[in-house]
Amino acid sequence: MKLVSNILISIILLLLAAFYSQAAVHMDKSNLPRECATCHYKRSFRGGGGAELCITCHGNPQRRSEGKKMPPGSIVPKAYMRNIEAEFQKMYRHPTFDLPGRHVTNEILPEINPKASRHADCVDCHNPHYLSRDNKFAGIMAKKIVNKLAEATKEYELCYRCHGDSANLPGKYTNKRAEFSLNNKSFHPVEGEGKNSTVISLVKPYKEKRVAPEDISIISCSDCHGNDDPNGPKGVHGSRFQYILVDNFNAADNVRESPQEYALCYRCHSRSSILGDESFRYHSLHIQGKSFQQPGTSCFTCHNSHGSPENKYLIKFNTTVVSPNSKGLLKFVEKGSAKFSGECYLSCHGVDHDPKTY
Ligand code: HEC
Ligand code: HEC
Ligand code: HEC
Ligand code: HEC
Ligand code: HEC
Ligand code: HEC
Ligand code: HEC
Numbered sequence: 397m398k399l400v401s402n403i404l405i406s407i408i409l410l411l412l413a414a415f416y417s418q419a420a421v422h423m424d425k426s427n428l429p430r431e432c433a434t435c436h437y438k439r440s441f442r443g444g445g446g447a448e449l450c451i452t453c454h455g456n457p458q459r460r461s462e463g464k465k466m467p468p469g470s471i472v473p474k475a476y477m478r479n480i481e482a483e484f485q486k487m488y489r490h491p492t493f494d495l496p497g498r499h500v501t502n503e504i505l506p507e508i509n510p511k512a513s514r515h516a517d518c519v520d521c522h523n524p525h526y527l528s529r530d531n532k533f534a535g536i537m538a539k540k541i542v543n544k545l546a547e548a549t550k551e552y553e554l555c556y557r558c559h560g561d562s563a564n565l566p567g568k569y570t571n572k573r574a575e576f577s578l579n580n581k582s583f584h585p586v587e588g589e590g591k592n593s594t595v596i597s598l599v600k601p602y603k604e605k606r607v608a609p610e611d612i613s614i615i616s617c618s619d620c621h622g623n624d625d626p627n628g629p630k631g632v633h634g635s636r637f638q639y640i641l642v643d644n645f646n647a648a649d650n651v652r653e654s655p656q657e658y659a660l661c662y663r664c665h666s667r668s669s670i671l672g673d674e675s676f677r678y679h680s681l682h683i684q685g686k687s688f689q690q691p692g693t694s695c696f697t698c699h700n701s702h703g704s705p706e707n708k709y710l711i712k713f714n715t716t717v718v719s720p721n722s723k724g725l726l727k728f729v730e731k732g733s734a735k736f737s738g739e740c741y742l743s744c745h746g747v748d749h750d751p752k753t754y
Contacts, residue, residue, distance in 0.1 A: 402502075403441060410525055419528035427472060434470040435524065442501045447484075447492050450518045455481030478629035486624075488641075489634030490516040504545070505538075505557040507564045514564055521554060532631075551616050552576065552586050575702035582710050583703030589613045592709065594734040597669035618642075620660060620701070647696035649717045653684045661695055675736050677754045693717065697744075708733075719743050721750045 410432075413420065421427055428434045439445045445465075452459050453471060456479055463471045484493050491514070498515035505520070526535025538548035538557050548554045552572075559565070560573030576586050583590065590613070593604045603611040617632070622642045624635040637644050643660040651657055655667060662670075671680045685692035700712035711728045720726040725741035729751070739751035 413525065419530065420526050420534070421528055422524050428470070429472065430467050430470045433467050435466075437467050438465060446496055446499070447518050450524075451481040453477065455479060480629055480631075480633060483623065483629060483631070483633035486634035486636050488636070488638055490632065490640070492516055492518060492633075506560055506562040507558075510563040512564045514558070514566065516558065520557070550587075551618060555617050570702075572702060574705065575700065577703070577705070580703045580705045582708045584701070584710070585614050586616060592733070594675075595665075596674050597665040599664060599666050602664045615664075645696075645701075647694050647714075649693045649697060649714075650691050651694055652688075652691045658683075658695055677736065693744075713742060717744065722748050723750060725750070 410423075413423065422435075423431075425431065430437075435445065435449060439449070449465075452464060452466065454477065457475075457477075459481075460471050460473065460477075483489065495513070495515045496517075498513045499517040499520060521536065522532055523535030528534050533548050533551070533554050536548045536554055536557075537545040538553040539546050548557075556573045559569070560571055565571065576583050578588050582592065589605055595604050598604065601610050601612045602615075603613050605611075606613040618630075620642060621632045621640050622635065623630060623633065624637050624642060626642075632640055635641060637660075638647075639645070641660055643663060644656055644658075645660040646657045653671075655662060658667075669675075671683065673679050681692075682698070683692045683695070694714075697714045697717045698712075699710040701710075704710050704712045706712070707728050708730045713726065713728070715726075718726065719742065721741050721743045723741075727741045729739040729741075731737040731739070737754060739753045740749045741751045742749045
């Protein structure tokens, strides 16, 4: 009974929204002449038809001409529409097609049940009734404001639905909301401007603080995660680069440094500044290594890509490479802002740091 009345209320609200809203693209008759029936004809409301429904129009153009499971005249030919389906055929992708049929209509995220199955359907990131050209996340409920769910207004709020406080986060992953918290010692500036005012490697237009109108001091998940092809459709659907990154990043140890290995970081941090040891005096020694036989290590060995609750400069040692020193200590001690000076207590490649100072 409750379900039926909920659905009725939703339908009334949607019809009102459809009548008044010019922005919601799927409610616009010139886009979808058959309106609600386009998507709901012979389909249940719960689950909504899955990604298969969406790619009828947003997938391989062939599907548009077939228009399977839709009333005749549902699809207006629009040659410019992008093929999103192809993005999910790339090596690294959201598991939209890999883990189908797990989404439940009106589920509440972040998930509180640790046994719930992980998934990412199109409708988990896009609300088909409300999304618009300007706001592809319109209608996605993401954040709690005093026990009530409110709409996501920032991209990171959308991502935190599944990569933040989810009880079903797989063990190898970390809570991104905690990593980007403005209370941390350091973080990439996604939720707000960063804490370090001397990030001397930054390239234009990136700046620590926004002073001139063209300065960019706040970045988004999408600046790092998304399509590898800058001319392809936008969005963190799939990429040929690992971790669905927009550019290559090698997180491994024993790497021969090249512009390509850390291309992602070098988009915003000048390679010549980093390898010129302008901040950390021993950057080049660690990144490039000592010789051809002893290559260097990744930024990831010392820096977390997102944030560090305990240390400045995004320092968070990768403990699969770095271990405690001969006295059992594993820590970083900084010596004041803009001094480029600190101490490391650790052991790495058999070299005891007890401590090593710079
Ligand atoms: C572009 C495709 C599309 C169109 C057009 C569309 N819907 Fe939906 N609808 C869906 C999908 C997909 C779901 C499942 C959403 C989910 O699981 O999160 C859904 C769910 C629903 C639900 C149940 C869940 C809820 O949101 O409360 C109702 C009721 C509903 N739609 C009514 C309508 C009405 C009325 C219209 C026309 C004004 C309409 N829909 C137009 C795709 C569409
Ligand atoms: C019947 C065809 C059809 C179906 C089914 C459909 N869409 Fe759309 N969608 C469109 C059209 C047409 C537009 C407007 C394109 C334009 O002119 O910019 C659009 C726009 C969008 C946009 C905004 C794109 C942009 O470039 O601004 C998103 C995001 C989107 N749809 C997602 C979805 C999702 C998710 C689903 C499945 C729940 C879905 N669509 C189902 C036809 C469809
Ligand atoms: C400055 C670039 C950058 C930004 C901004 C960024 N990421 Fe990442 N992200 C990376 C890199 C590099 C990796 C791979 C190395 C690693 O695991 O940290 C990664 C890995 C991940 C992973 C998979 C591995 C893991 O640690 O769980 C997830 C999930 C992720 N990021 C989500 C996010 C979300 C959500 C946001 C925004 C709230 C975000 N990222 C913002 C660079 C970034
Ligand atoms: C994990 C979240 C997520 C999932 C799952 C997802 N999308 Fe997206 N999508 C995004 C983001 C982020 C954007 C970029 C929005 C922006 O900033 O312009 C986007 C953009 C789009 C666009 C606009 C592309 C452009 O070039 O402007 C379309 C169309 C779209 N998505 C359709 C889909 C369809 C269809 C599916 C399922 C097959 C899907 N998305 C699944 C997050 C997602
Ligand atoms: C509805 C849930 C959902 C949302 C929302 C979502 N993701 Fe995911 N994401 C997943 C799932 C499920 C995986 C597969 C791995 C896992 O279970 O965490 C994944 C994987 C990833 C990975 C690859 C991890 C790896 O192992 O390489 C990255 C990066 C990522 N997501 C970033 C994002 C970003 C950025 C956003 C926001 C724009 C976002 N996600 C929104 C569910 C989601
Ligand atoms: C051996 C550990 C280590 C490795 C590997 C490493 N860094 Fe650092 N990095 C540091 C330390 C320590 C600092 C802090 C210097 C200070 O006291 O200000 C730092 C500072 C920075 C800063 C802030 C100051 C500036 O130069 O703008 C950036 C950016 C940076 N590193 C980027 C990188 C990138 C990119 C890589 C990989 C190509 C990398 N680091 C590899 C240890 C490392
Ligand atoms: C889209 C641009 C962008 C990319 C890509 C990027 N960064 Fe940054 N990074 C910034 C900005 C902006 C700041 C300045 C934040 C501040 O002032 O505290 C910053 C700051 C830093 C800092 C210093 C943080 C602190 O609080 O001291 C380090 C270390 C760093 N980045 C490392 C990396 C590494 C490693 C990568 C590659 C995985 C990377 N960055 C990729 C934009 C970027």
